[in-house]
Each structure stands twice: as C-alpha cells, then as structure tokens.
Amino acid sequence: MTDNPEHPEAAEHEAEADAKEPRPEKVAVVTEVKERMSEAEAVILTEYRGLSVKELQSLRASLTEAGAVYKVYKNTLVRRAADELDWDLADLLVGPTAMAFVASDVGSAAKALTEFAKGQPLLVLKGGVMGGDVLDDQAVKALADLPSGPEIYSKLAAGINGTARGLAAGIHGTHRSLAYVLQAAIDGGVFADDVAATAEPTTEAAPAADAPEAPADDATPDTNTEAPAADAAESTEES
Known part of the structure; x- marks a missing residue:
C-alpha cells in the first residue's frame, strides 16, 4: 500500500487503467478495505500530508490503544470499496x-485524533462514516465528546443495578399488597363457603332445634325473625 498520488492527472490516469483491467493485487486491496469498512463501528478519514514517520507511528500507537487501526490506501481503491x-x-x-x-470505542478513537491534531495541525480530520452515514469533520470532532468504553460500561452497570433494585422492590411490594388483599378477603368471609364445604362432619352446624326460637307474640318485621338463624351461624363458627 502506498500513499495517494498528489496530482489529479496521475490519479485519473491510474483510475482509467484500473477500470480497464483491475490487477489481482488491487482487487485484493479493495476487498480488504471493504471488509474493514463493513466490520468497523466507524471509519474516520484524515489527511496526513507533512507528518513525519515518527509522528505517524506515535499516532498509530494512540489509536491502537483506543481500539482502532490506522491505515493508508490509495484513494482510487478506497473509492471503489x-x-x-x-x-x-x-x-x-x-x-x-x-x-x-474503529472497532468499538468510537469516542476514544475520535478523541485520540483530535488531541493529536491540537499538537500537530498538519493532521486534518476530513470526515468519516458511522452506521452507514457519512459525517463531516465537525461531526467527527463531536464524536470525541462521547464517553469512553469504561465510562459507558460504568453507567450501564449503574443503570442495570438501579433497575434490578427497582424490580426487586416492586416484586416485594407486589407480594406485600397481595398478602393484604388475601387477608382482607379472609376477614370478609369471601372464602367461608369453601371452608365450610371442605370442613370435617364434626364441624357441622348445630341442629336448628338447639337454636332459640323467636317469641310467638313478636310482631316485628321479617328482618327480626332471621336473627335466630344468624345466632346459629355464629354458634357454628364458635364451635
């Protein structure tokens, strides 16, 4: 892989030659570039004109620490890919x-490039691609403000822990509320018929003859004549 030609005429001549009969080695490079592009989380394009070999090595080292690979290809082959x-x-x-x-940590890679460019203005951020969208230089610089991988993981872990605590509290509260509802139902006699149906014969209600009868001369409304039956039910529950 060599640097891009600096003369437009030479680039056009090379492009025409490649279009007529692509050489196997150039086809291989196009395939490599395409694979790197499609597998990357983001691709950031820069101009490195004027940088020394030592400076490029330093920049590559910084990008490697940020999880990125820094490569130089001919423009014609990159365009084809x-x-x-x-x-x-x-x-x-x-x-x-x-x-x-950039493999994953886009923020760290963009930050490494912008920080290097501050000390060496010869490095120019041209733009990039992220999620299939082409970005300009300002958008790439904005990526440098993204939190780094460890910061993202820390925030994500905090969010997960908070969600787990909320879920646990919700489950605990649901159980507590359910217990209150069940107890209220029991106290209100909702399950009285079920309990009576499954009770042993010894717990059956006492004979009606044992219940006190209402006085014969009681001329009160029907609601009073049902009182003995209620007393019988109460005596049954007490037994």
Whole structure:
C-alpha cells in the first residue's frame, strides 16, 4: 500500500487503467478495505500530508490503544470499496488519505485524533462514516465528546443495578399488597363457603332445634325473625 498520488492527472490516469483491467493485487486491496469498512463501528478519514514517520507511528500507537487501526490506501481503491458499500466518499477522498477503522470505542478513537491534531495541525480530520452515514469533520470532532468504553460500561452497570433494585422492590411490594388483599378477603368471609364445604362432619352446624326460637307474640318485621338463624351461624363458627 502506498500513499495517494498528489496530482489529479496521475490519479485519473491510474483510475482509467484500473477500470480497464483491475490487477489481482488491487482487487485484493479493495476487498480488504471493504471488509474493514463493513466490520468497523466507524471509519474516520484524515489527511496526513507533512507528518513525519515518527509522528505517524506515535499516532498509530494512540489509536491502537483506543481500539482502532490506522491505515493508508490509495484513494482510487478506497473509492471503489466505498462504492460497493454505497458510501459516497468522493468529497473526502481528496489528497493523501489515511483511515482509522474503529472497532468499538468510537469516542476514544475520535478523541485520540483530535488531541493529536491540537499538537500537530498538519493532521486534518476530513470526515468519516458511522452506521452507514457519512459525517463531516465537525461531526467527527463531536464524536470525541462521547464517553469512553469504561465510562459507558460504568453507567450501564449503574443503570442495570438501579433497575434490578427497582424490580426487586416492586416484586416485594407486589407480594406485600397481595398478602393484604388475601387477608382482607379472609376477614370478609369471601372464602367461608369453601371452608365450610371442605370442613370435617364434626364441624357441622348445630341442629336448628338447639337454636332459640323467636317469641310467638313478636310482631316485628321479617328482618327480626332471621336473627335466630344468624345466632346459629355464629354458634357454628364458635364451635
């Protein structure tokens, strides 16, 4: 892999030659670039013109720590790979281009690039691609404000723990509420018929003859004549 040609005429001539008869080694590079693009969480394109070999090595080391791979490919081959993925990178593939393929921690990779660019303005952030969407340079810089992987995991763990505590409290509260409902039903005699149906014969109600009879001369309404039956039920429960 070599640097991109700096003269547009040379790039066009090479593109025409590749279009006529793609060489196997270039086809292999296009396949490699396409695979890296499709597997990456994000791809950040930069211009590295003027950076020394030592500076590029330092930048690569920083990106490796952030979980990214920094590669240099010819623009013509990158464009071909991007076209196969329906990525329109024509505006970004101008001048020498190096790409950071980010595996997962996009925030850390973008931060590594922006921090390096602050100390070495020769590194220019062109833009990138994330989730199939093409980003401009400002969007890439905004990615640097994303929390790092450890910060995300910490917040996620805190959220999970909080959810678990809330779920446990909800379950405990549900059990407690259910107990209150059952107790209220028992106290209200909702299950009295079921208990009477399953009770032993020894717990049957006393004969009606044992219940006191209402006085014969009692001329009160029907509601009073039912009182002895209620007394019988009470005596049954007490027995």
